[in-house]
Amino acid sequence: MPDELEPTVPEGSWASSAARRRNMQAIRSRDTKPEQMIRQLVHAQGFRYRVSARPLPSLRRTADLVFRPAKVAVFIDGCYWHGCPDHYVPPKTNPGYWSDKVLRNMTRDTDTNTQLSKAGWLVLRFWEHEEASLCADKIAAVVVARRRETGKR
Numbered sequence: 480m481p482d483e484l485e486p487t488v489p490e491g492s493w494a495s496s497a498a499r500r501r502n503m504q505a506i507r508s509r510d511t512k513p514e515q516m517i518r519q520l521v522h523a524q525g526f527r528y529r530v531s532a533r534p535l536p537s538l539r540r541t542a543d544l545v546f547r548p549a550k551v552a553v554f555i556d557g558c559y560w561h562g563c564p565d566h567y568v569p570p571k572t573n574p575g576y577w578s579d580k581v582l583r584n585m586t587r588d589t590d591t592n593t594q595l596s597k598a599g600w601l602v603l604r605f606w607e608h609e610e611a612s613l614c615a616d617k618i619a620a621v622v623v624a625r626r627r628e629t630g631k632r
Contacts, residue, residue, distance in 0.1 A: 513607040514543050514555045520615035526622060528553075534600055540591050542602075548631035549622050550600045554591075555614070557607050560584055566608060601625060 509531045529545040534552040542552035558566035562585045570577040592602045603621060605614045
């Protein structure tokens with residue numbers, strides 16, 4: 480009878496169990512703590528930006544911070560989801576699916592960098608484990624430099 484109380488996994492679901500499905504659905508794709516910390520520090524330095532915006536309308540990918548006139552796109556990548564060389568640990572449950580998923584994310588990240596660079600954008604990528612204040616300082620320095628280069632705010 481206890482099995483009847485456990486929600487079932489929907490047909491065709493990628494989750495290995497109902498509990499795993501709930502866990503994965505709870506993971507945020509935006510407004511993570513590392514993103515919020517970096518945004519707060521960049522904002523405190525007087526910079527304004529778009530949050531979770533498409534740098535290029537034709538590209539179905541969003542950057543965590545977008546400085547449009549300076550053409551700077553900032554991504555704060557999660558260590559697990561983007562395959563951090565220091566912290567990524569292959570999954571024990573359903574490893575084929577999750578390892579492939581992370582590999583697809585890494586491939587998409589590389590393609591995003593290429594597409595944005597071709598369009599004249601500068602891409603900054605940080606890992607979630609990096610010190611927020613160092614990331615914010617680098618973002619600020621790069622945006623100031625790009626503004627000087629382009630003569631735009």
